[in-house]
Amino acid sequence: MSAPLTSLSWGGDHLLMLDQRLLPEEIVHLKLFTPEEVWEGIHSMKVRGAPAIGIAAAYGVVLAGLQYKGSLPAEWFENVRKACAYLATSRPTAVNLFWALDRMKLVAGQLAETLMSIENLNEKLLAEANDIRAEDEEVCRQIGVHALPLIQEGMGILTHCNAGGLATARYGTALAPMYLAQEQGISFKVFADETRPVLQGARLTAFELQQAGIDVTLLADNMAAMVMSKGWIQAVIVGTDRVAANGDVANKIGTYGVAVLAKAHGIPFYVASPLSTIDLNTPTGADIPIEERPAEEITESFGKRTAPPGVQVFNPAFDVTPNEYVTAIITEKGVVRAPYEESLKTLFEKQNK
Ligand code: MRU
Numbered sequence: 001m002s003a004p005l006t007s008l009s010w011g012g013d014h015l016l017m018l019d020q021r022l023l024p025e026e027i028v029h030l031k032l033f034t035p036e037e038v039w040e041g042i043h044s045m046k047v048r049g050a051p052a053i054g055i056a057a058a059y060g061v062v063l064a065g066l067q068y069k070g071s072l073p074a075e076w077f078e079n080v081r082k083a084c085a086y087l088a089t090s091r092p093t094a095v096n097l098f099w100a101l102d103r104m105k106l107v108a109g110q111l112a113e114t115l116m117s118i119e120n121l122n123e124k125l126l127a128e129a130n131d132i133r134a135e136d137e138e139v140c141r142q143i144g145v146h147a148l149p150l151i152q153e154g155m156g157i158l159t160h161c162n163a164g165g166l167a168t169a170r171y172g173t174a175l176a177p178m179y180l181a182q183e184q185g186i187s188f189k190v191f192a193d194e195t196r197p198v199l200q201g202a203r204l205t206a207f208e209l210q211q212a213g214i215d216v217t218l219l220a221d222n223m224a225a226m227v228m229s230k231g232w233i234q235a236v237i238v239g240t241d242r243v244a245a246n247g248d249v250a251n252k253i254g255t256y257g258v259a260v261l262a263k264a265h266g267i268p269f270y271v272a273s274p275l276s277t278i279d280l281n282t283p284t285g286a287d288i289p290i291e292e293r294p295a296e297e298i299t300e301s302f303g304k305r306t307a308p309p310g311v312q313v314f315n316p317a318f319d320v321t322p323n324e325y326v327t328a329i330i331t332e333k334g335v336v337r338a339p340y341e342e343s344l345k346t347l348f349e350k351q352n353k
Contacts, residue, residue, distance in 0.1 A: 002211050004165045007052050013066065015059040019046045020166060024207040035060040035083045042090035045198065049167020050241045050277050051136050054100030057087045058129035061104040065122045076121060077112035081105060092289040093250055093318050094241040095279040100132055136169035139274045142332035144176030147272060151181040151188055155234040158224060160193045161252035162204035163239025163272060173239040173272035182214055190216045191227055195252055197297040221254050228265040236262045236269045243278040247323030247340025248285025253316055259325035268327040275331055275351060278344055285320030293317050
């Protein structure tokens with residue numbers, strides 16, 4: 001068993017970003033010194049997974065602050081504010097990106113009104129990014145604690161995409177209960193969908209579970225129905241990029257199909273979600289912006305072209321699972337069930353008390 005890889009860490013004056021595009025073959029930590037480099041890292045999916053995107057963006061804001069060492073607080077804040085707006089254009093679907101940037105902008109604005117030196121302002125901004133990262137680790141562990149009772153001895157769990165340690169500060173969301181179950185000596189099997197076209201399931205989930213010594217079997221996406229029909233799956237657990245106020249769930253393309261299959265086989269479909277991924281300002285799944293990615297992700301595989309030149313391609317990176325397919329949403333504050341409009345609202349009301 002090897003120590004888990006860290007997707008993001010602060011290097012003193014730069015962000016260290018694990019290049020997830022190169023996994024599992026190569027482990028390369030990139031040194032990023034500018035917000036532009038962080039934008040590119042998020043956009044090209046060197047870092048991916050909703051919480052990790054938010055953390056990366058927060059450090060991108062820190063790098064923007066560091067560029068303005070000798071300026072006045074107002075000028076410093078203007079640069080930080082611009083960097084927040086710019087980083088928000090790196091990817092559209094995962095709400096954690098906007099959540100983290102709003103948090104950084106709010107703190108920067110409050111700081112800029114004080115009489116602190118720029119050096120102190122930058123220290124405080126870094127402290128906020130470090131807090132976002134540290135809180136995410138604790139939040140993921142708490143999701144694991146709340147989801148742990150769902151994992152019974154000998155069961156099979158199917159997951160889609162990568163909602164593991166690589167997608168977060170540590171533990172992951174969907175994978176957190178698996179790590180906790182392993183700590184408790186519970187034995188279970190994980191089936192990881194390969195997750196076309198970017199293969200987060202094959203390259204990342206199968207890799208990180210295998211590294212952790214968890215029993216994982218890789219499936220091509222079109223095998224989930226067959227495996228369910230064999231009775232090998234007792235639960236599906238996935239992560240999410242955004243939960244709408246009515247409980248509709250955006251997650252990696254293919255998740256909706258898995259949810260429909262789970263319902264058809266009478267298998268519970270759980271969504272592991274930090275509060276930072278629940279967006280009460282987005283009324284329904286239809287209001288969630290869905291990223292479309294380059295055609296080459298579909299027309300090229302095995303290192304060569306695998307589709308005729310000029311063919312039309314539709315490549316949405318996410319889909320929306322309607323709330324009626326969601327058995328429960330597991331958050332760091334507990335498990336919520338339908339009707340989600342009410343249960344999610346109550347969750348935030350309790351949180352804000
Ligand atoms: O395109 P990606 O790899 O960023 O998509 C990631 C997912 O869909 C994850 O399931 C989601 O962000 C949850 S990560 C804890």
